[in-house]
Amino acid sequence: MIQKIKTFLKTYHSLTKTYHPALLASAIVFYILMVILPLGGLVLYILGSLSIEVDGYPDLFGAIGNPRVSIVSSIILFFNLLWVSSQLTDTLNIVSDVVYTDVKKRIFWKRRIYSFLITLLLVFIIVVEIIAFLVVSFLIKRLANNQIFYQYPLLLSAxxxxxxxxxxxxxxxLTSFVYKYVIPVKVKLSAVLKSCLGVTIVWFTMTFLYQSFFVSFQQEAYTVLYGALANIFLFLLWLYAISYVFIAGLIFNYYLYRKQ
Structure with missing residues (x-):
C-alpha cells in the first residue's frame, strides 16, 4: 500500500513538471471570476421565469427579470449572458487541449460553438439541481410547521x-459532465464517474474546511492580517484550490489514457 502511494506521488510529481497545473489553475480562476455574474444572472433569470423565488434576485438582476423588457431584448440578453458564461467552458477545453498533447487541437470556431452548447446544458443541469434542493428545503419547512420533527427527531437528521x-x-x-465533454478524446462514462468521485470528495472536504475552519475559526486572524480583504483572499484561495484539484484530475485522466 505504501509502495503504491509512493509510486503515485512520484508519477504525479513528474506530470506536474510537464503540465504546470499551478499556472493552469490560475487561468481557470480568472475566468471563473469573469463569469460569476453573467452565469449567476442567467440561472436566476431562468428560475425567475419559472416563478421560483430566489433571495436577492430583484436587486442584483432586476434588469434581466424586468417584465417590461420585450421578448426580443430578453432573447438577446439571454444569448449574451450564455455566450459570456461559455468562456469558462472554452477555457476548460483549451486546458484539456494543452494537457492532451498528442491529440490534435480543436479548431477555434468549432471549439467555441461546442463550448456554448456545453454551457447551455450545464445551466440546465444547475437549474434542475437547484429546484431539487429547493423542493427538499420546502418539505423540511412543511414538516417543521406540522411539528413532526418533535415526534420523529431522527427524521430531521435523515x-x-x-x-x-x-x-x-x-x-x-456536474463534474462528470464537464470531464466527459471537455476532454478531447472519447472516455467511458464509468471511468469518468470513478475519477470524478474522487475529485468531488476532495472538493467537498476542502469546502467544508473553508466554511468551518477558515471562516468560522480563523476569520479574526485573517482580518487582522488582510483587513477588509480577508473574505476575498479566502474565497480566491478556495477557488484556486478546487481549480488545482480539477486540473490534477484532468492530468491523471490523461495519464490513465496514455497507459491504455
Missing amino acids: IHILQILIQFVGIWI
Missing part, C-alpha cells in the same frame, strides 16, 4: 443527510 447527498450528487454529476 432529511439533512438527504440535502447533503443531493448537493454531493449534484456536484458529482
